[in-house]
Amino acid sequence: MDTTTGVITSSGDLAFSRPRENSLALRLAGDWTIGKVIPSPEEVQKQVDSGQPLQRITFDTNELGSWDSVLITFLLKVFDQCSKRQIDVDRSGLPEGVRRLLDLAAAVPEKKDARKMALREPFLVQVGKAGMDIARQVTGMTTFLGEATIAFGRFLVGKAKFRRTDLWLTLQQCGADALPIVSLISFLVGLILAFVGAVQLALFGAQIYIANLVGIAMAREMGAIMTAIIMAGRTGAAFAAQIGTMQVNEEVDALTTMGISPMEFLVLPRMLALILMMPLLCLYSDLVGILGGFVVGTGMFDISFTQYMGQTKASLNLTQFGIGVFKSAIYGVVVAITGCLRGMECGRSASAVGDAATSAVVTSIVLIIVLDGIFAVVTNIIGI
Amino acid sequence: MNNKEPHITVHDLTMAYGDFVLMRDLNFSVNRGDIFIVMGGSGCGKSTLMRIMVGLKSPAKGQVYYGDVSFWETSPEQQEQIIQNVGILYQSGALWSSMTLAENIALPLEQYTDLSPSQIGEIVSLKLSLVGLAGFEEFYPSEISGGMKKRAGLARAMALDPDILFFDEPSAGLDPISARLLDDLIKELSESLGATIVVVTHELASIFAIGNNSVFLDVDSRTMIASGDPKELVANPPDPKVHRFLTRGEDKEAAK
Numbered sequence: 001m002d003t004t005t006g007v008i009t010s011s012g013d014l015a016f017s018r019p020r021e022n023s024l025a026l027r028l029a030g031d032w033t034i035g036k037v038i039p040s041p042e043e044v045q046k047q048v049d050s051g052q053p054l055q056r057i058t059f060d061t062n063e064l065g066s067w068d069s070v071l072i073t074f075l076l077k078v079f080d081q082c083s084k085r086q087i088d089v090d091r092s093g094l095p096e097g098v099r100r101l102l103d104l105a106a107a108v109p110e111k112k113d114a115r116k117m118a119l120r121e122p123f124l125v126q127v128g129k130a131g132m133d134i135a136r137q138v139t140g141m142t143t144f145l146g147e148a149t150i151a152f153g154r155f156l157v158g159k160a161k162f163r164r165t166d167l168w169l170t171l172q173q174c175g176a177d178a179l180p181i182v183s184l185i186s187f188l189v190g191l192i193l194a195f196v197g198a199v200q201l202a203l204f205g206a207q208i209y210i211a212n213l214v215g216i217a218m219a220r221e222m223g224a225i226m227t228a229i230i231m232a233g234r235t236g237a238a239f240a241a242q243i244g245t246m247q248v249n250e251e252v253d254a255l256t257t258m259g260i261s262p263m264e265f266l267v268l269p270r271m272l273a274l275i276l277m278m279p280l281l282c283l284y285s286d287l288v289g290i291l292g293g294f295v296v297g298t299g300m301f302d303i304s305f306t307q308y309m310g311q312t313k314a315s316l317n318l319t320q321f322g323i324g325v326f327k328s329a330i331y332g333v334v335v336a337i338t339g340c341l342r343g344m345e346c347g348r349s350a351s352a353v354g355d356a357a358t359s360a361v362v363t364s365i366v367l368i369i370v371l372d373g374i375f376a377v378v379t380n381i382i383g384i
Numbered sequence: 385m386n387n388k389e390p391h392i393t394v395h396d397l398t399m400a401y402g403d404f405v406l407m408r409d410l411n412f413s414v415n416r417g418d419i420f421i422v423m424g425g426s427g428c429g430k431s432t433l434m435r436i437m438v439g440l441k442s443p444a445k446g447q448v449y450y451g452d453v454s455f456w457e458t459s460p461e462q463q464e465q466i467i468q469n470v471g472i473l474y475q476s477g478a479l480w481s482s483m484t485l486a487e488n489i490a491l492p493l494e495q496y497t498d499l500s501p502s503q504i505g506e507i508v509s510l511k512l513s514l515v516g517l518a519g520f521e522e523f524y525p526s527e528i529s530g531g532m533k534k535r536a537g538l539a540r541a542m543a544l545d546p547d548i549l550f551f552d553e554p555s556a557g558l559d560p561i562s563a564r565l566l567d568d569l570i571k572e573l574s575e576s577l578g579a580t581i582v583v584v585t586h587e588l589a590s591i592f593a594i595g596n597n598s599v600f601l602d603v604d605s606r607t608m609i610a611s612g613d614p615k616e617l618v619a620n621p622p623d624p625k626v627h628r629f630l631t632r633g634e635d636k637e638a639a640k
Contacts, residue, residue, distance in 0.1 A: 161495060166482070250478035254540075257438050257472050258492045259464045 011036035012070075013063075016047045023056040024048065026078075029063035032071040041077040048085065057082055059093030072101050144341045148271060151263045155272070160264045170273035174235040178281060181234065182227055186285040189222050190214055190292025198301055207301040211311035214293030219320040223286035225372060227278060228331035232364040236339035239270050240360035243343025244353040252344070262344065271336040278332030279325045286324060319384055327375055331368050338364040388415035390449075391548065391580045392437065397446035399432055405444070406432055409607050412599045414582055419574050419594050421614060422584045424601030425629070430584045431475070433601070434552055437582070439467055450548075468496060471541030472550045477533035479525035485512065485536050486521035492543045511539040515569065531562040538569070542577075549573070551583045555590050567593050588632060592618075600626050 013029040024047060032038060048054055057078070075098070082089050091099055121129075154160040197213040243266055246252050255262050290312060297303045303311075342360040346352050390413035397410040406429040414420040422430050435441040437448050439455060447454045450466045458466075479488050489508045493499060499507070512518055515535040525533055534554065541549055551570065555563035571594050574581050585591060591598070591614045598617065600610040602625055610617055610626045621627035 246481075249476055249481070250474040251480050253435075253440055254472070254474060254478040254480070256440060257467055257470065258495065259467050260491070260495055 011065075012038040014039040014043060016044075018051070019058075021052045022054055023058065024054050025058045025060055027060040027063070028071075029065075031065040032067040032074070034068055034070050036070075038070050038074060041074055041081065044078050045081055048081065048087070054085070054087050056088045056090060058090045061093055061095055061098075064095065067095070067098065071098060072105070075102065076105065140345065141341060144344070145337060147263050148267055148337055148340075151261070151268045152271070154264065155268055160268055161260060162265050162269050166265075167269040167272060170269050171277060173238075174231065174273050175277035175280065178231065178234060178277075179284070181230055182281055182285050183288050185226050185230055186218075186223065186288040187292040189226055190218060190289030190294075191296055192292075193217050193222070193289070194293040194296035198296060202301065207297070208303055208307065208311055210293060210297045210301065210303070211308050212315035214297075215290055215312045215316045216320060218286045218289035218293075219316055219324050221324070221372070223282045223289060224324045224328040224331060225368065226289075227281045227285045227328055228335060228368045229365060231274065231278065231281070231332070232335045232338075232361050232368065235274065236335040236360045236364045237357040239336065239339030240342040240346070240356040241353055243267075243340055244346030244356040247343065247346045248348055248350065248353060267336075267340040267344075270340055271333065274332035274336040275329055278328045278335075282325055282328035283321070286321065323375075323379060323384065327372070330371065334367050334371065335364045338367065388417060390414065391416040391418075391451070392582070393447075393449040394433075394437070395447045395449065397433075397436070397448065398444045399429060399436055399441075400444040405606060407601060407606055407608075408445075410446070410599070410601075412608065412611050414580060415597065416580055417574070417578055418597045419570065419581045419583065421591050421595035421598035422582065422601065423586055423591060423598055423614075423629070425586065425603050428601045428603035430586075430601060431552055434472075434550055434582070434584050438470055438472055438550055439463060468544060469546050470548045470550065471544070471546035473534065473537045473541045473552065473554060475552045475556055477525070477530075477537035479533055479536055479540065481525050484522050484524055485517065485528075485539075488525070488536065489540045489543050492540070496544060507543070511542055512536070514542070515539045516565075531558050531566075534558065534566065535569075538566075542573070545577070546579065548580045548582070551581065551585070553585055553587075554583060555585065555587045563587065563590065564593075570594055588630065591630075600629070 011030045012032040013027075015027040015029070017025045017027065019025055026044065030036075048057075075094070079089055079102075091102070094102075151160055193214050194210050198207055198210050201207050201209050201213075243252070246266070252262050252266070255265055294308055294312075297308050298305060339360045342356040342363065346356040392414040394410050394412050398408040399406045399410075410433070422433055424430050432441065436443050442456060447456060449455070450469075453462060453466065455463060455466060479485070480491070483491070486505070486508045489511055490504050493504045493507060497504075508521065509518065512520060515538050517532060517535055517539065520528065520532070520536070525536070528536065554566050554570065558566065567590050570581060570583065573579060574594075583590070583594065595614045598611060598614045599608050600617070600623075601607075602609040602623075604625075609623045610621070614630065617626055618630040621630070
């Protein structure tokens with residue numbers, strides 16, 4: 001009995017014949033390469049399942065053209081089916097290269113426990129793990145804050161070891177270099193505040209109070225908040241990335257094993273720089289914001305220069321500025337500490353540096369907003 | 385070798401990351417003046433062992449003795465004193481990238497000595513010329529090649545004339561000639577300074593060229609399976625795995 005059925009495709013051809021009752025010959029022809037249409041191993045399965053039970057499969061590859069991994073995977077699937085049905089495979093008909101690749105693929109058996117199992121943990125375990133994770137983060141942050149405080153104390157008594165040039169460089173980076181962006185953002189914030197307020201105040205003919213609105217909002221809140229957020233995105237992320245890269249390059253290890261405290265050498269100058277520069281930037285931002293309000297007030301709502309200035313002066317006192325400046329110093333600490341903390345926690349790969357920078361920005365902005373809420377409540381209670 | 389006194393002793397050491405035990409029951413001594421090799425396959429914990437020995441990571445169990453002092457049980461002041469006597473060459477050189485080579489080498493000197501800036505400058509030039517980098521004082525780490533970074537890292541490790549030098553994979557990423565030159569330099573330093581040297585590596589050529597004592601960490605059994613002079617280990621391997629490692633697996637059948 002010699003029944004021949006064929007599957008004709010554009011390139012990889014597969015034909016079957018039964019030279020004997022219990023054996024099947026696979027004739028492979030054409031090109032079996034990636035991108036060409038290849039017969040499915042299921043065709044073989046159909047042949048195997050139809051007719052008499054098989055004991056043996058042979059191959060004929062005299063007309064086989066070029067081949068690559070596609071052929072190997074096809075054969076591996078066929079072999080797998082055969083071994084399940086306890087059919088012998090005679091590989092002698094296959095090209096030498098194919099046989100060697102098949103041997104190589106089977107040389108080292110699959111390591112069963114190597115594959116990661118997608119274990120779904122019970123809900124309570126997940127909750128517990130998340131809780132422990134939060135506890136660990138809080139501990140890490142508190143420890144870091146404590147170490148930073150000790151380093152600051154050592155600086156105050158003149159014992160801290162760091163390079164003065166590092167401090168000057170950081171002062172410049174997070175002070176003078178930040179002026180353009182702080183100018184732009186503060187000016188626009190003043191402008192927007194004036195616009196939003198003026199439309200409402202004009203209903204009552206009280207446009208002149210734009211000056212109060214912009215002055216108080218900038219001095220108490222917006223100056224501090226906007227500089228803090230700019231610095232979180234600009235400087236906090238940079239701190240995390242700088243220190244994170246130093247972790248990856250083992251530079252932090254090198255400091256530690258030289259007996260130089262990374263806390264004093266890396267974190268302290270950055271912290272000092274931000275504590276010193278933030279209040280200055282905040283004051284600057286207040287003034288630029290007021291200028292923004294002034295442009296809207298005088299340019300669009302017919303308030304005269306002297307009127308606007310007089311109204312602004314009358315509405316503001318040192319306390320308003322003091323609150324903003326004090327808050328900005330605190331936000332400076334927050335931005336510096338979170339930036340450095342995320343950098344020090346950084347893992348030892350390039351992608352970890354990116355994660356550290358992102359996480360530094362997110363954490364500091366969240367902390368800044370939360371702290372600002374607390375400040376608002378506290379100042380309200382003590383009545384300033 | 386046995387008449388020498390032990391300089392660093394690792395006793396009953398277990399190292400772990402969280403619950404995952406990397407190596408257990410490590411016991412060996414590094415004698416004064418040895419070039420001691422820590423070898424083993426990739427990922428077996430050689431570098432972690434070094435981090436524990438130099439005080440960067442605490443062991444899960446066991447001790448590291450420097451002389452008679454147990455590093456992980458002594459006071460922070462004494463730890464600092466021990467660590468001052470240890471120089472480390474990290475895998476990537478780990479030069480501080482914001483500083484010039486001269487500043488990199490000068491930093492430990494400024495930290496621990498009262499030398500004047502001009503004296504420090506002289507020492508910096510000397511150390512750089514010892515590693516063949518004379519004249520590169522004002523270069524930044526990003527401006528020099530990988531091999532030069534390693535040598536500059538070595539100059540920094542030697543800044544305080546330490547008694548003990550650690551090398552983490554000194555020949556990794558170097559071309560054969562640079563690697564060979566670094567090996568020669570290590571040997572030269574050992575002979576001229578009399579320093580104790582610990583080298584973490586899996587480079588066979590280096591192991592045989594410089595090592596006179598060693599420990600072999602095995603990733604499967606998670607402990608050390610051999611110790612001694614590498615040349616003797618290859619002649620009389622105590623374990624087929626050691627033989628296979630030291631002969632680059634050429635004798636596959638013997639290992640099975």
